[in-house]
Amino acid sequence: MALPAQVYRKHFIPLESNPEIFTELIRKLGVSESLEFQDVYSLDEPQLLALIPRPVHALILVFPTTERYEKRIASEEAEAEDYNTSGADEDVVFFKQTIDNACGLYAILHAVSNGDARKYIEGGSSLSRLIDTCVTLKPSERALALEDSRELESSYESVASQGDTDAPDDPEDEVDFHYICFVKSHKNGHLFQLDGDRKRPIDLGPAGIGDDVLSESVVGVIRSMIESEGGENINFSLMALVNAQD
Template identity: 55%
Template sequence: MAESNGAVKTHRKAYLPLESNPQVFTQLINNLGVTALEFQDVFSVDEPELLAMVSRPVYALVLVFPTTPMYEEQIAKEEATRDSYTGSGAGEDVIWFEQTIYNACGLYGILHSVSNGDAANFIEPGSALARLLATCVPLAPHERALALEASEELEIAHATAGVQGDTAAPASAEDVVDYHYVAFIKSKSGHIYEMDGCKKGPVNRGAVLSADEDILSESALKFVREYIHREKDGNVNFSLMALVRA
């Protein structure tokens, strides 16, 4: 599966969309400086036998799903009642990135996954990602987004991953595709957050995980199921990946 552009607010730069493929995602985080972690497929959110195949702990979940009219309508209603996020600095419970790069939802899902919670402890000092975060984290959300756009290291790493995978990449980074990525992470305080750069900010889902619970716990999986069950026509074109120890 490839990814959707999402409701990007500005459009100065476009990337080839990433395939929903654990090897592709893992290659990208390795290139950025996270070699101790990898992505794995999660083949079911309901069957205990298949869930047991996933390595634990799980540091983040990345969900790719079809952007149907039903989804767009639901998100428009939710976002209409929310204020835009204005947080900045290392003291925030999460690090969130506004998406301003077209067709880069997968990249933002990856950044949200590896930059938050315990996953951030695996970022190699001096790596491309460490340098990028040192620049971005102190900034306000929109300035942070511009700093991401300006990163040549990030663009090169993404371009390398964008041509990998089992399906052909779109002919142009400007092509419209109809899938979108969101990440679910455990924050510093243990809260479950939905991280989507096309929304107004991080979404605190109102649930708190205990110290020994990870983001593949039942408390978190119910939010993934909400996306799947929202599709009344039975659309099954969903894919879920887990960020785990390599």
């Protein structure tokens, strides 16, 4: 069973999976220079993992959307209930994706709107105003607020054409990669997988004492996704949102 086709009224050029581009975008939106994205080069080699500053506030995974993946997600989504939570009732801030090819943007919004990362959003910034508006809205209204934000679109457009990968000539061209985000709830300390293409946030359970988002629970989910594609991880890449290093 395939995922039902989504009809979009707005289309963006997809973002390149590049921590410098992602960092530039969050700063344009109003996140303090105290935060930045960094590549995570390995989930298994202690020496490479030790290079990642802790705590990790969020993780963004980019991966190929194969036919096998789409069938698995369609099956899971058929059993899921639609998300209709907002405000103080939310364990995490969740944005339903309604802008085509903008999954990188939604992953960024999930990363900076949740957990301790949200403390680094500068007051009065476009992002601060947008989140203050969105958290009180139901998911469908929240989605429209993102679509209608000219400041968000302008900041996105200013960085989307950067990078080493040629952007599609037509924003409506389909791409074969997808971004999702992992965060830690400010409310209950649970770890969540956030994907704007899914019906709702996925609760991965409580983080261990002292665990940040780069925890074994999240790493296990990522490993499982890689294994489900035959164990080949060449087309998977991971970025961590961390405190900027001098």
